[in-house]
Amino acid sequence: MITKDHVHYLLKVLLMAGYLIVSSGCSINKDINHRALPIVMGLENGDGGYKIYLLIPNMNQSRTNVRIVTGTGKTINEILDRISKNMEIQVDLLHLKVIVFERALAEKGLGDSISSFMRARDISSKTIMAISEERLGPLFDKLKSSSTQNGMDVYNFFEKNAGWSPDVALTRIWQVFRSLHSYTNDVAIPMIKPGQTTAIASTGSAVIRNGKMVGKITSDETLLVNTFIGLGTQGKIEVMDHASVRILAEKISHSSSVVGNQVILNSNLKLKITILETKGAASVTMIKQELEALLTGRFQRLFRKTQSVKADILGVGQLFRAKIPRDRLEHWRSDYYPNMKMTIQINTIVQNEGLLKTKS
Numbered sequence: 332m333i334t335k336d337h338v339h340y341l342l343k344v345l346l347m348a349g350y351l352i353v354s355s356g357c358s359i360n361k362d363i364n365h366r367a368l369p370i371v372m373g374l375e376n377g378d379g380g381y382k383i384y385l386l387i388p389n390m391n392q393s394r395t396n397v398r399i400v401t402g403t404g405k406t407i408n409e410i411l412d413r414i415s416k417n418m419e420i421q422v423d424l425l426h427l428k429v430i431v432f433e434r435a436l437a438e439k440g441l442g443d444s445i446s447s448f449m450r451a452r453d454i455s456s457k458t459i460m461a462i463s464e465e466r467l468g469p470l471f472d473k474l475k476s477s478s479t480q481n482g483m484d485v486y487n488f489f490e491k492n493a494g495w496s497p498d499v500a501l502t503r504i505w506q507v508f509r510s511l512h513s514y515t516n517d518v519a520i521p522m523i524k525p526g527q528t529t530a531i532a533s534t535g536s537a538v539i540r541n542g543k544m545v546g547k548i549t550s551d552e553t554l555l556v557n558t559f560i561g562l563g564t565q566g567k568i569e570v571m572d573h574a575s576v577r578i579l580a581e582k583i584s585h586s587s588s589v590v591g592n593q594v595i596l597n598s599n600l601k602l603k604i605t606i607l608e609t610k611g612a613a614s615v616t617m618i619k620q621e622l623e624a625l626l627t628g629r630f631q632r633l634f635r636k637t638q639s640v641k642a643d644i645l646g647v648g649q650l651f652r653a654k655i656p657r658d659r660l661e662h663w664r665s666d667y668y669p670n671m672k673m674t675i676q677i678n679t680i681v682q683n684e685g686l687l688k689t690k691s
Contacts, residue, residue: 375433388481442542473525515648573613
């Protein structure tokens with residue numbers, strides 16, 4: 332039989348346990364004013380290891396400047412630990428938005444770095460990745476001198492609800508980590524450099540196969556990659572000989588088959604566009620044919636380029652996973668993809684001609 336004394340005793344035990352949990356948790360967590368919250372981290376080859384750059388916003392609300400902290404060492408964790416030890420506040424990477432890798436490091440391989448980030452879990456798997464065409468020093472100096480939003484400028488460049496453009500790749504840590512362990516999926520990572528009149532400028536995308544940069548594609552080709560992987564092309568303006576158009580919407584469908592050891596893919600891309608301006612007496616039919624020819628030629632060049640480096644950044648291998656024997660999937664990049672036959676049919680619908688008078 333449970334008495335009142337037993338109930339009071341149990342309540343005291345529970346209250347003491349709760350107090351210990353709360354007090355211990357409070358002792359571990361530090362006030363936000365005593366933590367450095369980097370927005371951007373840069374990694375490049377150093378003397379026998381790495382060099383890390385951290386772009387840290389000033390926590391003083393009356394100022395909007397940022398500071399750059401650097402460190403070198405043999406491992407990433409060693410450098411971060413030394414930086415945190417030497418600073419007056421603790422470095423917290425959970426709010427990191429963008430990681431920029433030097434091109435030379437990307438060509439050497441990102442596998443160890445990405446695996447380290449995923450294993451330690453100090454950095455969010457949703458952190459955006461980018462590759463710098465040049466050494467990181469000039470890029471971070473430009474980010475510091477051009478910063479007007481406490482270091483958030485570069486993040487807003489990749490943010491879909493801010494300054495992101497559909498011809499810029501948008502790749503996160505978890506997607507690169509997935510590609511490291513996938514037989515049929517590679518990724519494109521955006522490439523940037525310091526801008527002339529802007530903080531950064533896009534220079535295309537790096538083609539990543541098994542964690543290594545094996546090639547590069549243009550911004551126009553990146554647009555087609557984003558179409559295939561579902562990021563969308565809305566808002567992109569295409570300039571042609573006789574007109575300029577804006578893409579309003581797109582829909583892509585695929586039909587895949589395997590004949591012997593030959594994989595075949597037929598894709599159909601439907602575009603809705605609006606005409607912005609014309610040159611001369613351009614008809615709607617002429618504008619549609621010109622756009623379809625432009626995109627078809629661009630896609631064929633992109634497909635041949637990715638086949639030559641055996642990197643399936645379009646992710647079409649996912650369509651064949653159920654049609655190729657499991658023990659043959661590991662040969663997708665080497666045997667199937669380079670020899671794949673692929674065609675694309677582009678159909679354009681002019682949804683809005685604006686105030687322009689065009690012939691049909």
